[in-house]
Amino acid sequence: MKTPSATGSLAAWSGYRINLVGLVSFSVILLWALVALFAPWITPYSVGAMVDADYFGPMRPGLWLGSDYLGRDMLSRLILGARYTVGISLAAVSIACFTGVVLGMTSAVLRGAVDMVVSRLLDALNSIPSKLFGLMVVAAVGSSIPVLILTLSIIYTPGAYRFSRALAVNIDTMDFIMVARIRGESLPYLIGSEILPNIIGPVLADLGLRFVFIVLLLSGLSFLGLGVQPPFADWGALVRENIGGLPFAAPAVIVPSLAIATLTISVNLLIDNLPQKIRDRSAS
């Protein structure tokens, strides 16, 4: 076990062993987060403005990422798309996993009637096809960002619930949970302090996967015209609307795909390479 020298001094300084892969993926995520945050100030053109005479234009000075199927600047569209993809997906995945994991652990600890009712309710929810559910909600209340976030998080809650409940049920049979129970501990303590630290690794990995699913579902909804409304577009929608450029090897279709790939891969790599606290026996 050797710490890479580049991160060695950082490890000594922070008391954590930091993995190079983790560091790189964190930088990528940070970059996209900053882009999303400052999007309106850094876009060279307006998202709707047609600036190129040709469609599917190549990369060139001024239009650094080429132009899309209507001759709009791809860079501007990508930068503003980051807002939707990063923002909506992150918010939705956080809500979905938080609700799912809390409910899952609660069911595992309380068992009996609570477990039964919550499990069956979420099973029922799980049985509705996700796109159909999205379609229904958007048709009923119209498309807006809060509605999208809420819909996506409701769709992915049952999965997170099932996953965390299965993990928590195993932990719940351990003696230390029994000790905490007969100490008279409350439910929030049991799930927050005794169970969660033992399942946090798989739960985070699940969160990373679910984030990817949400990005994909969001782009699917956008394609159906139910997601982010034009002229704005999230990355998934950018891929869809420029799919016609594929035979011409247009950057307009490749660039947003790469953007999705860098973000989702980085999220998963970061979760697998979170900093680990150095726990030496001699440390006092």
Next chain:
Amino acid sequence: MTNLVEIRDLTVEATTDSGRRVEILKGVTLDIAAGETVAFIGESGSGKTTAAMTLLGYARPGCRISGGAVRVDGHDMVALSEKERAALRGTTVAYVPQSAAAAFNPATTIMDQVIEVTRIHRLMEPDEARRRAVALFRALSLPDPDGIGDRYPHQVSGGQLQRLAAAMALIGDPKVVIFDEPTTALDVTTQVEVLRAFKAVTAKRQIACVYVSHDLAVVAQIADRILVLRHGAVQEIGSVDDILHRPTHPYTKELLHAFHPDTGGRTGAAAAVAASGAPLLSIDTLSAGYGPPQSNGQPLVLAVKEVSLRVKQGTNLGIIGESGCGKSTLARAIAGILPACGGGIQFDGRELRHSARQRGRDQLRDLQIVFQHADTALNPAKSIEDILGRPLTFYHGLRGKERDVRIDALLDMVHLPRALRHRRPAELSGGQKQRVNFARALAAEPKLILCDEITSALDTVVAAAIIDLLKELQRELGLSYVFISHDLSVIEAICDEIIVMYRGQMVETITPVARQEPQHPYSRLLFSSVPKLDPTWLDTLNLDADRMRLA
């Protein structure tokens, strides 16, 4: 004649998170002849398992063999490639793990797992392997040798599974077998049978054995020579007779002394307290069991049947019996984990509700339970500080500096270094974990502690130290213990009264001070099954009379 096993200046080291190196074995040298049994004895963390594992050319993850040579039947296990080592494992050297229950795959039949070695090494045809396995089962005196292989691991008892694990190791006809504490998890009556089976089989086949154990009495029965290890270094090596009767090293003497825990110092004080005062805990015809309630209101399986007992303040009650006799269930019923289905529990003059959920916080605090397996009783994700600090905050509202001071005091009380507070349970030895487990119960400042087999997973020296600790704390804090164990010597050392349980019922109450002899046949069987330091004990032991009467 050359030796079958030659270990020369063996060192094993581990690297910690921050890159620091720790020596686990510091130059071990040993020879083992064919057919000889050498026991590695020492406390937990002494490196005895690590030393035994090097015979397989194996070092646990994070560790590596850093120097020396281990020659087994002419092969240097240190120098060989992983592939060559794998070829020797199972055929030349075999391993019998401590916990057979964890070593078997619950999803396949026992026979398939026993003959797996012959399949991997392509030693013989499956049919022949099965015949050999059945012969081994017979030699290990397993019941129903022809049919037992078709069962799944959960369908046989712990003692049988341990013998099956030995069969698994022996099927490839190894020259050296490593037994890693194979009887530690068994109760005494089962241990006797398993030891006999091991001894008979290995003697017949002229197998060189390495027997890792912390139980000197067990080792005395089975070994020719004893190697005493401590902190990774050999303290003493000699024949069983030498070690038992003429120990030279202080640590060996300590080990021998630990085998005779003194009962002194307690009896006078206990008698004084016992004479006065009402019982602290009083249980009347308590029944408890598992499964859905039947039409008569009792659970499907009744594990504890109408047990009555009393514990006075400052005195200790021992509950003894083999596994499955209901002693742990009784403890769980008292603690309210498993609500009793009948009878009453009176604690400190008040009626206790059957379920812990219905008891008040003070009642929960006054009655603490310490579980057998410190591994599962301590949350692996939390530091020792958090584990000990929680009851302090929860019951006594201590925070910050006050809490820190108290945690240090608790660690001092159980004789653990204060620096341990930042570690996690996985980074402690078995004895240390059990001390933390106990310190957590102490943190609540209880009146009565239910100790469920707390010394069973520990070696003799550490167990004796824990017992001394319990006595010391009792003197200081006026605690009472209900001590559940299958180890008679432990119970005798600490308890004022002993209850013998058999099949869910109390069969006898014994007061050790009165030097009372057990009367019930089961008690007699139990008491005579406790291994003695005398090396001829196993060979001369005759338990059949009591066994017959019991049947």
